[in-house]
Each structure stands twice: as C-alpha cells, then as structure tokens.
Amino acid sequence: MTIAMPVVLGGMLALALAAFANRRSAHHAVRVYATALIVAALIYVAFALIGRASGAWLLVEMGGVALFGAAAAVGRRVWSPTLAIGWAAHVAWDLALHRSGDGAAYTPWWYPWFCVGFDLTLAACILTLRVAFGALGGTHVREL
Numbered sequence: 001m002t003i004a005m006p007v008v009l010g011g012m013l014a015l016a017l018a019a020f021a022n023r024r025s026a027h028h029a030v031r032v033y034a035t036a037l038i039v040a041a042l043i044y045v046a047f048a049l050i051g052r053a054s055g056a057w058l059l060v061e062m063g064g065v066a067l068f069g070a071a072a073a074v075g076r077r078v079w080s081p082t083l084a085i086g087w088a089a090h091v092a093w094d095l096a097l098h099r100s101g102d103g104a105a106y107t108p109w110w111y112p113w114f115c116v117g118f119d120l121t122l123a124a125c126i127l128t129l130r131v132a133f134g135a136l137g138g139t140h141v142r143e144l
Contacts, residue, residue, distance in 0.1 A: 006110040006111070006117065007113050007117035009117065010115060010118035011117035011121040014117065014119075014121035017036060018125040020032065021033060021125075022125075029126075029129055030129075031076060033072075033083045033122065033125075033126055034072035034075055034076040037069075037075075037087060038065065040115070040118075040119070041069065042065055044064060045058070045061045045062060051105060051106025051107070052106070053102070053105070053106045054102070057102055068093075071086030072086060080126065080129075083126050084126040084127050085123075087119045087120070087123040088123045090115065091116055091119045091120060094111075094112040094119065095112055095116070098112045099112050
C-alpha cells in the first residue's frame with residue numbers, strides 16, 4: 001500500500017464526519033470537531049498502551065491529549081478557528097512523533113498518513129463552516 005491510499009481514505013472519512021457534524025447547526029459542528037480532536041489525541045494513548053510503549057512515551061501521548069484538549073476547549077468556547085489550528089497542528093504531531101523513532105514502534109505505519117488526510121480535511125471543513133456562517137475573523141463562537 002502506498003502513502004496515497006491512507007491519505008485519501010483519511011480525507012474521505014473526514015468528509016463523512018463533516019457531513020454528520022454540519023447537518024444541524026454551527027454549534028453542533030463545533031462540538032463534534034472539538035470532541036473529535038480529543039479523540040484523535042486519545043487514539044495515540046491507546047496505541048502506546050497496546051504497543052507497551054515506555055512510561056516516558058505514554059507521558060508524551062498524555063501531553064498530546066492535554067495540548068489538543070486545550071485547543072478543543074478554546075475552539076469550542078472562545079474562538080472556533082482554534083479548532084482548525086488544532087487539527088492542522090495535529091498533522092505535525094502525527095508526522096514528527098509517529099512516522100519514525102520510538103513513536104513509530106507502537107503506531108501502525110499507515111496511521112500518521114491517514115491522519116494527514118483526515119486532519120487537514122477537517123481543518124479545511126472548519127474554516128469553510130466559518131465562512132458559510134459569515135463569522136470568519138474571530139467572532140466568538142456563541143455569536144454564530
């Protein structure tokens with residue numbers, strides 16, 4: 001399997017999630033995108049536990065949950081473009097920590113590439129949602 005296949009599949013799954021998220025309201029979509037960002041970080045904790053990663057790497061992954069959880073909270077409650085930033089930043093987390101080295105030892109080879117497609121597609125969907133509701137430019141999410 002080439003790198004292209006997981007990237008494309010990740011993008012397709014992100015579009016399906018966006019269709020679900022956007023079916024009701026902007027508030028619903030923001031909640032779904034925020035929750036999904038936390039879940040994306042938790043998946044690496046699960047990989048670390050299943051793959052019997054060292055305690056140090058488990059702490060790194062828990063730090064990721066805290067980091068992306070904070071982005072989700074800010075994106076949900078203060079400034080929704082933070083969600084797009086969080087999803088885009090998750091790509092760096094995927095590639096920098098899980099494509100090679102110790103993080104790759106417990107992460108399936110294809111998963112970081114899947115996340116590239118998923119994360120970037122969701123970031124774009126979040127920005128599109130902001131434009132569709134006329135709130136681009138820092139409007140507080142509760143004003144949508």
